[in-house]
Amino acid sequence: MIGDRWGVTRNETTRSYPCDDFVLSPALQAWRGVSVSYVLVPWERNTTRLLLKVVMQTPRWAAPGLSVGDLIMARRQLLNLKQLAERSRHR
Known part of the structure; x- marks a missing residue:
């Protein structure tokens, strides 16, 4: 393909x-081939926030479409990590 x-x-x-x-x-x-970085930053009321940054080399015309697709996947991934972290915290 x-x-x-x-x-x-x-x-x-x-x-x-x-x-x-x-x-x-x-x-x-x-x-x-992308570079992915996760960072935990302090947030309100003694909590933390997990940030994700994705970097890739791609033609400028393709970037908007790839960004939208990655946004959907990254959001799902971060929500899953959030759910797992909160489940572990309540045990």
Whole structure:
């Protein structure tokens, strides 16, 4: 598939990933070479806030579409982490 590998090496695409255990025969596989940074910052009332920054090299015209797609996935990921952290706190 054209465009299924952006900014990744052959070793990165052939290595094992945790999601491989869930989908044994995927209809599509796509890799994106991005840098992801998580930072915990102090927040109100003695809590913290987890921030996510994603950086990638891409053509300027493609950036808006990729940003929207990543926003949806990143939001879901951060909400899952929030839920897991809060569940652990209440035990």
